[in-house]
């Protein structure tokens with residue numbers, strides 16, 4: 272038997288409606304905040320992620336699905352949505368339009384990580400990007416969208432962590448301070464950290480190896496190194512969050528796993544789903560568009576992991592909705608009646624009714640069991656008698672009531688309902 276690749280999931284029939292529900296709620300809220308959907312390719316030239324996500328990140332160094340295509344080009348399955356959106360924004364000159372540009376997406380992403388609960392090699396992100404505003408109110412607006420989305424799903428108890436990791440100028444000073452702090456212990460740290468020390472000291476704070484974590488525990492924090500502009504921006508973000516009454520926690524240790532961030536970074540965390548509790552990550556990235564060859568463009572965005580979001584919804588008992596229910600099941604006895612059922616179902620479906628009949632020659636009893644399985648609200652049985660009189664008994668499965676009506680009336684009743 273051929274099985275699915277490690278770290279992937281089949282989305283089966285009892286679950287897909289839950290995803291549709293979440294996606295629909297996400298589309299609604301994005302639309303209300305003025306976002307339009309953008310869809311970018313599942314794969315891009317590898318170069319985009321090297322430049323966008325960053326050469327020194329774990330994603331680029333260890334996790335990308337990179338291959339050579341038949342034309343000898345290096346191609347990578349998207350490990351996240353932001354870099355592709357930046358490329359599309361530049362390539363399609365969206366910057367020439369009135370700003371800001373507000374884009375949302377729902378996309379699979381691919382990372383070759385060690386699979387565990389909440390961490391997969393293909394997962395889905397609900398993300399958005401807003402280009403063209405450096406105003407701290409924009410960061411707060413994006414955060415409010417995230418929190419309102421979670422609220423709208425009924426989720427309680429999530430923690431919003433924010434931080435500022437400054438601009439390249441304050442980062443340079445901070446990197447010096449980090450190097451000074453780690454200098455004496457770097458030999459005891461993992462080989463990745465020894466490289467990070469030279470190439471990107473900020474990444475030293477993102478290492479998951481216990482000894483590296485321990486050594487980094489008292490490292491200087493970026494907030495003490497912010498330049499005046501970055502400090503003012505961060506104060507601005509906090510004040511706008513306060514205006515909106517959004518609870519937040521400043522966590523100066525958040526650095527995030529992607530290199531493009533500047534100033535604000537955010538994470539939303541749940542304590543109910545185990546080690547992979549971060550259900551949303553994002554922040555501001557004012558340098559990425561320029562880095563990818565476009566004009567200087569401030570930007571802010573985030574992405575939510577759908578699998579983790581679902582785990583939180585399940586943990587809080589918020590996924591009580593059922594699969595959609597059939598409006599009517601038309602059972603039949605014999606070939607002629609089955610043909611008539613086929614015809615009635617076709618007519619009803621044209622009128623937007625979820626109508627079903629028997630496809631596989633089952634007994635009436637078995638057909639009724641199937642009607643029950645698809646939660647059909649109404650049922651009727653067609654036999655020779657019904658074909659002669661064109662009168663059927665329509666049974667309401669919720670109330671148990673039955674009434675006699677003509678077949679022609681049936682299409683009118685249901686058609687009128689929709």
Ligand code: HAM
Pocket residue numbers: 350351352353382384389390391392393394395396398399400528529549550551552553554571572573574575576577578579
């Ligand atoms: P990220 O933090 O790498 O950010 O991913 C965002 C979310 O995707 C995470 O918080 C998590 O819920 C989910 N996620 C990440 N990796 C996995 C995985 N292996 N399995 C399951 N879920 C996962 C980004 O991707 C940025 N592009 C977000 C962003 C948009 N920043 C600005 N704009």
